[in-house]
Amino acid sequence: MSEHLSSFNKVAVIGTGVIGNGWIARFLAQGLDVVAFDPAEGAQERTQKALDQAWPSLEKIGLAKGANRNRLTFMPTIEEAVYEADLIQENVPEREDLKKSVLATIDTYAKVDAIIGSSTSGIMPSVLQAGLKHPERLVVAHPFNPVYILPLVELVAGNETDTNVINRAKEFYASVGMKPLIIQKEIEGHLADRLMEALWREALHLVNDGVATTEEVDAAIVYGAGLRWAQMGPFLTFHLAGGEKGMRHMLEQFGPALKLPWTKLEAPELTEELKEKVIIGCESHANDTTIAELENKRNAFLVELLDLVESYWPETTAAK
Amino acid sequence: MSEHLSSFNKVAVIGTGVIGNGWIARFLAQGLDVVAFDPAEGAQERTQKALDQAWPSLEKIGLAKGANRNRLTFMPTIEEAVYEADLIQENVPEREDLKKSVLATIDTYAKVDAIIGSSTSGIMPSVLQAGLKHPERLVVAHPFNPVYILPLVELVAGNETDTNVINRAKEFYASVGMKPLIIQKEIEGHLADRLMEALWREALHLVNDGVATTEEVDAAIVYGAGLRWAQMGPFLTFHLAGGEKGMRHMLEQFGPALKLPWTKLEAPELTEELKEKVIIGCESHANDTTIAELENKRNAFLVELLDLVESYWPETTAAK
Numbered sequence: 124m125s126e127h128l129s130s131f132n133k134v135a136v137i138g139t140g141v142i143g144n145g146w147i148a149r150f151l152a153q154g155l156d157v158v159a160f161d162p163a164e165g166a167q168e169r170t171q172k173a174l175d176q177a178w179p180s181l182e183k184i185g186l187a188k189g190a191n192r193n194r195l196t197f198m199p200t201i202e203e204a205v206y207e208a209d210l211i212q213e214n215v216p217e218r219e220d221l222k223k224s225v226l227a228t229i230d231t232y233a234k235v236d237a238i239i240g241s242s243t244s245g246i247m248p249s250v251l252q253a254g255l256k257h258p259e260r261l262v263v264a265h266p267f268n269p270v271y272i273l274p275l276v277e278l279v280a281g282n283e284t285d286t287n288v289i290n291r292a293k294e295f296y297a298s299v300g301m302k303p304l305i306i307q308k309e310i311e312g313h314l315a316d317r318l319m320e321a322l323w324r325e326a327l328h329l330v331n332d333g334v335a336t337t338e339e340v341d342a343a344i345v346y347g348a349g350l351r352w353a354q355m356g357p358f359l360t361f362h363l364a365g366g367e368k369g370m371r372h373m374l375e376q377f378g379p380a381l382k383l384p385w386t387k388l389e390a391p392e393l394t395e396e397l398k399e400k401v402i403i404g405c406e407s408h409a410n411d412t413t414i415a416e417l418e419n420k421r422n423a424f425l426v427e428l429l430d431l432v433e434s435y436w437p438e439t440t441a442a443k
Numbered sequence: 444m445s446e447h448l449s450s451f452n453k454v455a456v457i458g459t460g461v462i463g464n465g466w467i468a469r470f471l472a473q474g475l476d477v478v479a480f481d482p483a484e485g486a487q488e489r490t491q492k493a494l495d496q497a498w499p500s501l502e503k504i505g506l507a508k509g510a511n512r513n514r515l516t517f518m519p520t521i522e523e524a525v526y527e528a529d530l531i532q533e534n535v536p537e538r539e540d541l542k543k544s545v546l547a548t549i550d551t552y553a554k555v556d557a558i559i560g561s562s563t564s565g566i567m568p569s570v571l572q573a574g575l576k577h578p579e580r581l582v583v584a585h586p587f588n589p590v591y592i593l594p595l596v597e598l599v600a601g602n603e604t605d606t607n608v609i610n611r612a613k614e615f616y617a618s619v620g621m622k623p624l625i626i627q628k629e630i631e632g633h634l635a636d637r638l639m640e641a642l643w644r645e646a647l648h649l650v651n652d653g654v655a656t657t658e659e660v661d662a663a664i665v666y667g668a669g670l671r672w673a674q675m676g677p678f679l680t681f682h683l684a685g686g687e688k689g690m691r692h693m694l695e696q697f698g699p700a701l702k703l704p705w706t707k708l709e710a711p712e713l714t715e716e717l718k719e720k721v722i723i724g725c726e727s728h729a730n731d732t733t734i735a736e737l738e739n740k741r742n743a744f745l746v747e748l749l750d751l752v753e754s755y756w757p758e759t760t761a762a763k
Contacts, residue, residue: 141684217696267667268684275667302666308654315663317649318642319677325641326677334628334637341676343635346622347587347595349676352669354744356661357639357646364461364588376537424674424751431747 145270240264248281465590568601
């Protein structure tokens with residue numbers, strides 16, 4: 124793990140759900156001082172539990188010098204949480220009005236040169252920064268669960284974001300062991316969630332139409348494309364499937380298939396029946412295994428997988 | 444690797460492109476006698492080259508007793524290729540008329556109890572079997588590239604397919620080290636390609652709209668969701684993202700997002716401009732690395748990855 128930049132000594136995490144706690148774990152493991160705020164009752168206890176869960180994986184990955192769980196402090200207000208922070212990571216629920224209100228408070232009390240990163244998975248930064256006193260220092264910095272292991276973070280600038288801020292944000296997230304990917308154009312859902320959402324909507328259709336159970340959908344991924352996607356994205360995968368001529372041959376051969384009525388055109392109605400199908404499918408798939416046990420298994424796997432892929436990377440230089 | 448069933452001693456592979464050659468490599472490594480047919484000039488040489496490429500990975504995975512590259516014989520006609528075969532794997536180009544014509548020839552000369560597996564990625568088995576003399580022994584058996592490493596094979600029965608044939612096919616593909624997934628309902632594109640196609644179409648849109656380059660799309664997958672998908676499909680992944688309450692919480696929280704205009708509704712027009720963008724994107728992404736070098740790297744990675752995931756599987760019992 125690289126050393127964090129000296130200009131980002133203290134970070135604030137606002138909102139400590141699954142994503143916020145993931146950031147806290149990553150930042151602490153990277154040797155940073157972390158200040159947190161969440162208005163919910165029992166938030167501090169849940170964060171400690173989340174750290175208990177994450178820490179063994181982080182130790183296995185390797186803690187940075189000075190990394191210490193005790194370097195986390197909860198504050199009773201946003202004002203107190205952000206006023207000394209060099210970077211503020213916002214992770215409140217995905218509602219535009221709530222995010223805008225919290226961001227306005229952060230904006231009011233944060234140091235003027237502090238960067239505000241929003242973990243929003245779908246809202247565009249131009250929407251979030253509109254009306255702030257210092258909109259130029261807001262960027263979307265969207266991570267992936269588990270935030271303390273998965274390296275991807277999407278960085279998206281809004282209309283008012285300063286170029287220098289995006290560059291400093293990129294340096295910061297790289298310094299905490301991540302692969303920052305700057306998205307060229309802001310759209311709802313950014314980039315990765317657009318891709319995941321397309322697959323997700325189709326998966327819901329297939330379950331809804333009785334083609335497969337949730338477990339069968341998962342099996343169709345993990346035993347096939349999923350193994351490839353841990354190393355290569357859809358484009359390079361198809362480049363290899365085209366034989367000697369690569370993607371050129373692939374598009375000649377399979378281009379016409381894009382005209383076929385494969386994939387549904389809209390997301391299915393999320394009826395009670397479909398909801399139950401999906402929920403029961405997952406619960407019976409997980410069987411008697413608790414979420415925590417599944418997480419432990421996932422973490423152990425991902426840590427080893429990361430070691431493995433490191434020796435085969437970089438397959439891409441797009442996210443450095 | 445498990446021993447192959449004694450009732451499938453000789454298999455025929457009709458059509459030796461990337462997929463046909465992948466089957467040949469897998470079958471030979473599993474200690475089977477393989478008879479092949481392909482009308483194209485130079486087909487035998489290309490198969491030998493493909494075997495040169497695949498064999499080191501297969502040795503690393505572990506060859507079955509009696510496995511030998513010399514147990515492959517090319518025949519000058521389909522008739523001679525199939526007449527002694529217990530299972531015939533059809534892999535001719537993805538055109539309905541061509542497939543139906545080749546399958547009719549196979550059907551005429553194959554032993555009456557031989558199983559015919561079609562590698563079609565999209566055509567429904569009921570369409571392929573219509574008009575055959577023995578339609579009851581045709582199944583879709585759709586594999587994933589590289590066929591000699593990836594374990595998934597989708598088995599799809601048509602209206603006229605005998606239940607016993609599907610069960611025997613399942614036993615056969617499991618006996619050659621695969622994870623056969625029986626698809627409950629035939630649709631164009633079966634199951635896995637529906638999912639991949641949804642992601643692929645969206646990826647093409649994102650490139651077309653200038654949101655990302657092909658390499659950035661790939662990065663958005665490999666550094667995030669792709670690492671998860673090597674172990675868990677979209678459903679179990681989201682089950683874990685929902686916290687303690689799993690998928691139930693996830694759907695409550697993100698269900699409304701299905702109404703958002705995320706993901707495009709149709710595949711983009713594959714214009715010359717888009718085609719070039721995609722092709723050039725892949726070629727520059729691959730840089731000076733040849734397809735063969737990329738394949739070697741991919742194979743070495745996948746072999747190690749399979750070892751790794753084996754120790755964490757089964758995450759699903761849907762594909763046994």
